Amino acid sequence: MEIIIGKTAGFCFGVANAVNKTQELLKEKKYMYCLGELVHNKQVTEELKEKGLNIINNVEEAKQNVIIRAHGEPQETYDLANKLNINIFDLTCPKVLKIHNIAKEYSNKGFYILLVGAKNHPEIIGTIGYCGKNATIIEKKEDTKEKMQEFYNSNIKKLLVIAQTTYSIKDFSDISDEIKKSIQGRNITLEIKNTICNATKLRQEETKELARKVECMIIVGGKNSSNTNKLFNIAKTYCKNSLLVETREEINVNDIKKLNKIGIMAGASTPKKSIDAIVELLQSI
Template sequence: MKIMVPKNAGVCWGVERAIEMAHQTLENNLHEPTVTLGPLVHNPEVVSEFENKGVKVVSALNEAPQGTVIFRSHGVPVSFYEEAKERNLTVIDATCPFVKKSQNFARRLGRLGYVVIVVGDANHPEMKSVRSFISAEHLVTMDPKDLNQISPEKKVGVIAQTTIPKTMLDKIVDACHERFCEVEVYDTICDATKVRQEEAAECAAQVDCMIIIGGQSSANTKKLTQICQKIQPKSFQIEHEREIDFSWFSGVKILGITAGASTPVSVIERVKRFIEEKILLN
C-alpha cells in the first residue's frame, strides 16, 4: 500500500510558533509555574505532552499561580493583558501575527469612525479577541441579513476571521456594497486553512482511503474530514493511531494521510510509520 501525505499537512505557521514559544518558555522558566490560558492548541496529545512537563491549562487568569501565562495563537480579549498585569503575571503572548493584524485593523477602523463588521463565528475565541479591540459600534456575523441592524447612512469597515472561506467574506462584502455608501475592506483571511483544505481535497480524489489526524474539538480538522468524506467516503478522523481500525484498509492501494492545523508534523510521521510497520508485520 502506498501512502500519500499532502505537502502542507498539519501544523500551521502560527500554531508551530506558539508551540515553539511554549518550549522556549519552559526552558527559560525552570523554577516558575507556567500555565496556558485555555489549551495551547486543539490537539489533546500536544496539550498532555506540555502537562507532563508541568504546564497546566487554566480557564481563567484568576486560576493562574504567580508565574507565567501563555496566551495562545487565537488571541485573547484586550482586557486580559491588563488583568495579567494586575495579577503580576508574566505574559508570553503567542497570538499569531495574522490575528494581531486583524486586531489592529479592527481597532483602527473603530477609531476612524467606521462601524466594524467582522465576518466570522461570534463564538470563536479569535472573534472574542478581535471584537474586544473595537471601541465603536460593531457586528460579528456570517449572515448578510444581519447588516439590516446597521443604519445605511453609516460608513462600514469589513475584516474577516482568519480561517473563513473567501466566499463567505465576499458574500458579506457584496451585501455591504448594496446597503452602504462607504465600505472599506481588509481581507484578513490567512491562507493556511485554504491551502490545507485544497490539498486534502486533491489528495482524497487520488486515494482509496483517507486518514485525517486532529483533535475532535478542532473545527479546522472537522472541516478537513467533511471535505475528504465528500470526495472519498472512506475518510476517517482520528486523534491517535490506536483508533485506527485496519479493516479500513482492506483493498486499499493508496492511502492518504492529512492533519489539522494543530497537529505537529512529527505526529503525522508517527502515524504513517505505525501503519507501515503494522502492514509489514501482517
C-alpha cells in the first residue's frame, strides 16, 4: 500500500507558535487561563489542560494571566482585561492581526465591510469587532444577494470584502464574482482583499491534488475545526472515498486494507503525533 502524506499537513505557523508559547508559559506561571480552547483539537486541548491550562469563556474568570489564542479577540476583550488588571499574553496569529488592521483602516475610511466567514467562529467574532457598525457577515454564497441588499440600504458607496483566514478559496472566489456582478451599473467603489492565509491556500490546493490521485483520502483533525472540515469537503469532491477522523481508532481497517494508494492530509490544528499514529496503522496493514 502506498501512503502519501500531504507536505502541508498539520500545525500551521500560527498554531505552532500558540502551542509552543503556551507550553513555555505553563512552565513559568502558576495560573494560566485561555479564552476558549487554544486550538480546535481535543487531543491538544486535553494535553494542555493536564499541564495546567484553564479554559475559560469570559475574561473575568481569568485570575491573573490570560492567553489570547491565534484566532484573536475583539478590542473589548483587551479593554476589559486591562480594566481588571489581568496580564494579557497575546498569541493572535500575525495574519489575523493584519486583517484586524485592514478592517480598522477601511472602517475609518468610511467603507462598508462584508466579512466572509462563519459567524460563530471565534476568528470572525474577533474580526467583526474591528469592522465598525457598517459591516455584515456572509457565511455562504446563497446569502450574498441578501447581504448586498443590506449594503445598498446603508447608502454607503464604498465596499470592502475580506475573508476568514481559513475560508474556502473557491467559495470566496464565487462570492467575490457575485458581488462584482451585483455592483455593475452602480456607482460603488469596491475593494476585494483575499485575506485567506497562505497556509490555508496551500493546504487546500494540496488536498485537491492529492485527492485526485488516491483511492482513499484520510483527513485528520478536530471535527469542530473549521479548516479541517473545509479540507474534508474538498477531499470528498475529488475522492468519494474520503474519511474525516480525529484518531486512528475511527478507521475501519477492513474498509481500506485492499486499497493500493491512500492520501493523508491534516488540518492546521492537528498535532504531528495524530498524523504519525494514522501512518503507523496504515503501515501495519
